[in-house]
Amino acid sequence: MPITTQMRHWQLRKAPCFSPGVGNPRVKNNGNRIVNKLVEVTLGDSINIVCAAQGYPAPQITVVRGTQPLQGSTVTRNSVTYADAGSYSCKAATGNIVKITNFQVVVNGGCVVSLQKVVSSSMEDEDGAYVNLKCTATGHPACSMSMEPYGEYQPSSPGDNQLEMTIPDMKKQVSPVNFTCQASNNLGSHSATVILTDEAVCCVEPHKGGIGTGVVIIIILLVAVVLVGVPLAVYCYKKKESEKARSAKEEKELEADEGVKMNPGDENQA
Numbered sequence: 001m002p003i004t005t006q007m008r009h010w011q012l013r014k015a016p017c018f019s020p021g022v023g024n025p026r027v028k029n030n031g032n033r034i035v036n037k038l039v040e041v042t043l044g045d046s047i048n049i050v051c052a053a054q055g056y057p058a059p060q061i062t063v064v065r066g067t068q069p070l071q072g073s074t075v076t077r078n079s080v081t082y083a084d085a086g087s088y089s090c091k092a093a094t095g096n097i098v099k100i101t102n103f104q105v106v107v108n109g110g111c112v113v114s115l116q117k118v119v120s121s122s123m124e125d126e127d128g129a130y131v132n133l134k135c136t137a138t139g140h141p142a143c144s145m146s147m148e149p150y151g152e153y154q155p156s157s158p159g160d161n162q163l164e165m166t167i168p169d170m171k172k173q174v175s176p177v178n179f180t181c182q183a184s185n186n187l188g189s190h191s192a193t194v195i196l197t198d199e200a201v202c203c204v205e206p207h208k209g210g211i212g213t214g215v216v217i218i219i220i221l222l223v224a225v226v227l228v229g230v231p232l233a234v235y236c237y238k239k240k241e242s243e244k245a246r247s248a249k250e251e252k253e254l255e256a257d258e259g260v261k262m263n264p265g266d267e268n269q270a
Helices: 001-012 213-262 264-269
Strands: 026-029 040-044 048-052 058-066 076-077 085-094 097-121 129-138 142-147 162-171 177-185 188-196
Touching: 026 040, 026 097, 040 048, 048 058, 048 085, 048 097, 097 177, 129 142, 129 177, 129 188, 142 162
Parallel strands: 040 097, 097 188
Antiparallel strands: 026 048, 048 076, 058 085, 085 097, 097 129, 129 162, 142 177, 177 188
């Protein structure tokens, strides 16, 4: 048997026989294997998520976020934001064989608030306006949120990290109205304010008829003067007259005493 034929038979006997297949993908972040399928980072940190898998033939590896495939088998961010948080998966495929490992990216950080307004004509009151305020907070851990009520209308929470308030018949105001939404967690707080300057709610001219505020103040002062000043003036006048009368009496008594001292003989003759 020729040597080349013998070599070929030897290679066939020694060559391993593998069936096509692929193992479950492994996920590492910054060189460390993730635990509990969770990548937990702080806002502004860097990440370098790498997906890897073994298989035959060599598998094609893809990172998927939600349902959107990303480019390549890594996710690299120099400074993570809240937009990077979410559900991811590593997908390894060989032929018709596909293995998937799911994981979550959680970004911890203080709350960031956005407040949006919608102002339109009211369906309930032709002289009023429909006002809707939506406040959304982003942060982890979950944010505690608050917004001041407007009269009888209270904010409600349609979902996590959300507040909403609807005023169906807001009257036109003399000056712009401010609404502020606040959110906080143990890592930070934030607030947002909207000012309603829309024509439907702002701003009606103040009423100029009747008595103005300045006139009312003057009238109050005059009444106070009459109620307090007049009795006080009468009291002072009476006190002054009383003092005059007492002084005149004392002068007369003093003159009488001096007259007696100047004519002591008159008393002896008497």
